Amino acid sequence: MNMPTVLIVDDDRDVLATFSYILHSGGFTVHTAGSTEDALHCLSHRQCDIAIVDIHLGSATGVDLLRRLVTSEPFLQVILITGHPQVETASEAVRLGACDYLSKPILPNELLNAAHRALTRRRLMEQGERHRADLQAIFASLSDGVIMVDRTGSVCLSNDSYRHICGFLEDDGKLRKPEDRPPCAGVCLRSIQLSLANGVQQRLERFRCLRPDRQNQVVTLSTSPIRTPDGAINGIVLVLRDESRIEELESQLHIRRGFGRLVGSSPAMQLLYSRIETLADLPSTVLIQGESGTGKELVAEALHTTGNRHSRPFVRVNCSALSDTLLESELFGHVRGAFTGAVANRVGRFQRADGGTIFLDEIGDISPAMQMRLLRVLQEREFERVGDSTPLTVDVRVIAATNQDLLEQVRQGRFREDLYYRLNVVKLALPPLRDRMDDLEHLVIHFTERYAAAFSKPVSGISDAALHLFRSWHWPGNVRELQHVVEHAVILCRSERIDLCDLPQDLLHPQPLHFRPPSTPPPLSAPPLSIHEAIRRCNGNKAKAARLLGISRRTLYRHLEP
Ligand SMILES: Nc1ncnc2c1ncn2[C@@H]1O[C@H](COP(=O)(O)OP(=O)(O)OP(=O)(O)O)[C@@H](O)[C@H]1O
Secondary structure (H helix, E strand, O other): OOOOOOEEEEHHHHHHHHHHEEEEEHOOOEEEEOHHHHHHHHHOOOOEEEEEEEEEEEEEEEEHHHHHHHOOOOEEEEEEEEOOOOOOHHHHHHHHHEEEEEEEOOOOOHHHHHHHHHHHHHHHHHHHHHHHHHHHHHHHHHHOEEEEOOOOOEEEEEHHHHHHHHHOOOOEEEOOEEEEEEHHHHHHHHHHHHHHHHOOOOOEEEOOOOOOEEEEEEEEEEEEEEOOOOOOOEEEEEEEEHHHHHHHHHHHHHHEEOOOEEEEEEEEHHHHHHHHHHHHHOOOOOOOOOOOOOOOHHHHHHHOOOOOOOOOOOEEOOOOOOOOHHHHHHHEOOOOOOOOOOOEEOHHHHOOOOEEEEEEEEHHHHHHHHHHHHHHHHHHOEEEEEOOEEEEEEEEEEEEEEEEOHHHOOOOOOOOOOHHHHOEEEEEOOHHHHOOHHHHHHHHHHHHHHHHHHHOOOOOOOOHHHHHHHHOOOOOOOOHHHHHHHHHHHOOOOOOOEEEEHHOHHHHHHOOOOOOOOOOOOOOOHHHHHHHHHHHHHHOOOOHHHHHHHHOOHHHHHHHHO
């Protein structure tokens, strides 16, 4: 171990020689200086543990030197020596930063004892500083915010994470909030005050701290008192954890009650929402498959509105509603004179959707000729207007939807295999309502509120009996059917809650329809009787009958064909 080093500062050579001899004999390495300048010069070259300084140094004083050393050499232990104890008191010397004070004449033992006490003090200070630096390094490496206050509530230590979470600035070792910042909820401060007053440990789980510039910041806080060996409270440590991200992810995972215009919080819908998010920004073609009324159009719309094409057009085409010729001119446009009745040029939907999205609904219904034309657009992003041979190029994302089993259509030779694979780059299969009954009540409330507002009626809920009936119905028309039933019920409802008496007869007295449940596509060979039965029960309203059966109007008409 290195020998302790002492610097003796005195303008009296005899004193320097005597003190040197005593301290050297006591195991110290000794340096001497005859003036303030000599002392500063020596200290700038050598590391000294202690300085023994005479208070009279010719024209200067030992007190001046002491003042300079206290700031430039914080660990140096200064012992002041004086011949006039009545004037320069010990307390004054210590107040100025001296570690000890000796009056002449000084006995050898007295000098050695003072030097050893100073050495011990220095070792303790160094040790304390090491602990503080270690603690600071640990604090700095934590992602949790840590702040330590003394018993008066003044900050002794804080780390960057704390300043980051809290938004405080550090100023002369004190924390202060930025001038222009309005106050937060003040929970940290109150918790510190409470812990200081009562010595209690506290833990506050996930709360919004109302930091003005981060309204959604959610933190968990804990405080622990620091105690002296006799148990008195000496300060508080407060630890702050930023849980905003976890909170956000959890809320996405757990309570995503809807997405875009889609409503539902069942696991199947959660999966659907996250897949929509994944696909929204991609240019890839998406095929949405699901029974009638399951929300295919809403999904297509959500893919568009949450993606990077949202500011460009979303163009919907119902492929089953138009004859081949009309569909062709609708999709690709035509030039004047292209066919009888084409009195002017017409811009097609593909062109109108340029930069945006085209939604081809009921794609399973298009003719082989249209399948061929569509295939070319998907492959080459190029098409010609009807009656024109100039190719046009567009940047359009294609989303197609069908309630048919397209692969089965391919097997039966009704749908081109190459087109199927072009469309089916990514498939989103929508669950039928009967497979996500957890969402039923939520959907009922959603539609009740919507129609109550639309018809200015004070309806806001549903009776248990009506809800029970809803749960036992298999909803062949899915959400669309539910929506119409609720609309019907809100119109009839005379109280605040929908009850059995407000529901359509079909639901109250269900007759078994000899129709396949729509989880399999409605076959063309379905018994016509069941369709006629549906039409009869809908008082001849075919649109309603189609909804009741969970099929499109076009499909219903097809069944009615001789
Ligand atoms: N998850 C849902 N949340 C809220 N409304 C829904 C949901 N799914 C469907 N709907 C409603 O049901 C009706 C039918 O939805 P949509 O047209 O998107 O279904 P679809 O699957 O495209 O039907 P089709 O195959 O008959 O064209 C719409 O009025 C829509 O608002």
